[in-house]
């Protein structure tokens with residue numbers, strides 16, 4: 089029988105949450121959430137997932153000097169391709185993920201037509217974005233790149249849409265993908281009861297001397313009809329990131345505050361990016377209740393402890 093474990097706050101919510109709401113957006117918008125953040129030349133940038141009242145998403149960029157407040161909108165809506173293929177598969181698009189891979193800024197986008205499919209964009213300046221094409225067939229969402237090539241290959245986490253699992257896949261050129269390996273499977277109780285319904289990767293994996301820290305979302309079903317979205321952490325091997333070392337026993341973040349429990353999808357915290365500072369502190373960006381953009385603080389040491397010792 090598993091015994092209770094000691095109390096520990098691994099992730100501390102920022103007192104000024106939510107840090108971005110629909111008020112910042114100059115267009116009809118009912119929520120800003122699950123956005124992706126990156127630090128570039130000393131400034132914090134966010135590609136905001138903005139949701140219109142028509143329930144279609146659009147992306148805009150905001151920037152801030154400290155990553156917590158003072159966010160200002162940069163430029164206009166990010167244009168998406170005006171092609172027949174994009175219209176077919178990108179009826180809606182959401183959950184962007186920015187990663188700097190060996191100096192090149194890449195952004196994955198979940199595109200959703202009749203099914204979900206991942207697209208890839210590149211940017212040099214966080215102002216203009218170039219669409220490079222789809223990188224999966226249908227049935228995939230939440231592709232997230234590792235920040236460096238592993239074994240000389242681009243490496244990414246991905247999540248098939250059909251079941252709750254996280255996989256590693258590799259590519260020599262960002263076009264051809266293979267060497268798929270499963271890391272975690274939700275309904276096998278790889279994650280506890282709090283992740284039995286589905287799981288998926290969040291932001292860019294964090295390299296530590298003990299392995300890759302991977303933050304993921306985990307969904308619990310309550311009374312067969314409502315969902316509760318948690319955030320969890322696991323550690324995998326550096327040379328083979330599909331080789332699991334351990335999954336933290338408890339979620340590091342669960343919906344509790346009103347901006348996480350009351351919104352367009354209640355009881356959802358959806359971590360979408362993290363920025364690691366030189367001192368090992370981490371800003372964890374997450375969406376609250378499919379309505380608000382929030383941030384919380386943690387550290388590499390606290391995440392390692394949460395993955396390995398709790």
Ligand code: BMA
Pocket residue numbers: 122182183317353356358375378
């Ligand atoms: C997922 C994604 C997330 C969202 C979550 C809860 O499938 O769409 O962006 O936060 O559902 O609604």
